Amino acid sequence: MYSIKWLAVFLVLTVSQFCFAQHKSWTIPLELNNYQLKSKHDIGIKASEFIGSDFIAVSLRIEGNDKQVQNCTFTLDVNDITYTFVKSHEWDGDDQTIFVSDIIYLPATKADYWHLKATSSDKSEFKIDAKGFLRVFVPEDNKTPNEKPSRPESTSERADCLCPLPDYIGRSNWGSTFNLNADIFTPPAAYTTVTHLIVHHSAGTNTSNNWKGVVASIFDAHVHTNGWQDIGYNWLIDPNGVLYEGRGGGDNVRGAHMCGYNNNTLGVCLLGNFEIASPTSSMLAKLKELLAYKACKESISADGDGDIVSYPGHMHHISGHKDGCSPNYTSCPGVNLYTKLDSMRLETKRQISTVCLAPVKTLNITDEKSLIYPVPASDYICSNAFEISHFTNTYGIEFSSFLKRKDENCYDISAIPSGLYFVQLTGQTLTYRLYKM
Incomplete structure (x- = not known):
């Protein structure tokens, strides 16, 4: 048997009888220099108690000298339970010499001994030079699990868009221990014109009593393991239907969530693994509200499609993560969420047309129905008593020249x-x- 040693900085993670008023995190460096790797070899990480924590979030980053790091399977043994590090479905990098994992959520139990193992997937002997680190994150305690989301007085929603931005938990709330505010964590922020709304799943835990902590753990992994400016998603939704503000920088800030093609997209992540579970009705209802708000605000046809600077070049305006990536790159947002996107497009369109498209200014609903109908409209629009003087889109572009008289009261708007x-x-x-359908 070959004598293989990982040259690591062994940290003793001691947290004794301690309640986590603040988050805790450790970066454990790992290094392997020119050793022949044939079978499993342990990296012993001794950890003591994590008393008072809701969970322990662990992620891994390994950088090798060639693509052989992709031929390794990395596992973590904690108290006789083996967890496998799965290559991150969020990782935007094309560099095959880097392995970045999804987050593993460990239960908040005593974890005395940790063993990180590397196994050659093809069982062959090869030499590998690699370095990296194990990132360990423990969230702050959750004193207010039922805290009601609120909407700040200053929002980016447009005054003339009646699809409201749903109430949400702000960055300064879930990210208080990182001292987050509305700004991006590492400037400068980049901005984009949003034309496509991309739905993700976190591929993480499906149960938690501290979803704010789960959001914070994703931020920690995106910033410290992935090396990004901020959390990658613009918005996140937990199973209770609570909405969380994601990346800092404000409206239309460009995220990091779409296989390296983030221009013209907004990314919303539903917390959970929807390859093995199904999204809750509360999550889906909140997703519909958020998509309706953004589609209405940006004049995006919820059930339509359009060009995008991404694979495959043309996508539904509401798409899943995997729609914008090369084949077999990712299964995100998971089959049990992805199969609901067709109905989500139609429901979002219906939400816009029935809830959000009341007159900007009117006396009452009777006046509205007597003056202009149908709402929404498809091929024609009618007014019983008046002619249409202006027909403009949300950018102020006049379309009245496209109106064609159908009869005394109605106009053909099919063009x-x-x-x-x-x-x-x-x-x-x-x-x-x-809303013209």
Whole structure:
């Protein structure tokens, strides 16, 4: 048997009878120099108690001298339970000499001995030079599990868009121990024009009594393990339907979530692994609200499609992570969520047309129905008493020249693209919101 040793800095993680008012984290360096790797070899990491923690989040980063790091399987043994590090479905890098893992969530139990193991997947002998680290994160304690989300007074939602931004937990709340605020963690932030809304799953734990801590653990892994500026997602949703503000920088900040092609996208992550579980109805309801808000705000056709600077070049406006990646790159957002996206597109469209598209200013619903109908509209629009003087989109572009008289009261609007429009009637001060399907 070959004598193989990982040259590691062994840290004793001592937390004795301690409640976590603040998060705790450790970066444990690992290094392997020109050793022949044939079978399993242990890296002993002695850890003491994690009293008072809700969970322990662990992620791994290994950088080798060639692609052979991709032929290794890395596992972690904790108290006779083996956890396998899975290559991160979020990792945007193309460098095959780097292995970055998804987060492993360990239960909050006494973990006296940890053993990290590397196994050659093809069982052959080869030499490997590698270095990296194990990242360990323990969240702050969860004193307010039922805290009600709130909406800050200052939001990025447009005054003329009646699809509201749902209430949410802000960065300064879930990220208080990182001293997060509305700004990006590591400047400068980059911005983009959003045309596509990308749905993800975290591929992590499906149960927790501290979802704020889970969001914080994703931030920690994205920043410290992946090496990103901030958490990659723009928004996150937990199984209770609670929405969390993601990447700092404000509206239309470009995230890191889409196989390296992040321009023109917004990324929303549902917390859980939906290869093995199903998203809750509360999650899906909140997702619909968020997608309706953003689609309405950006005049995105919820059930439509369009070009994007990503594989395959043309996608549904509401798509899953795997739709924008090369084949077999990822299964995200998981089969049990991905199969719901067709209905989510239609439900989001319905949400916009039935809930969000009331007139911008009107006296009452009776006046609205008597003056302009149907709402939403498809091929025609009618007004019983007045002519249409202006028909503009949300960018102020006039489309009234595309209107064709159908009869005395109605106009043919079939030549006008789908989207959100504002309609003004001759002699009226009211402006009506109309969704053209």
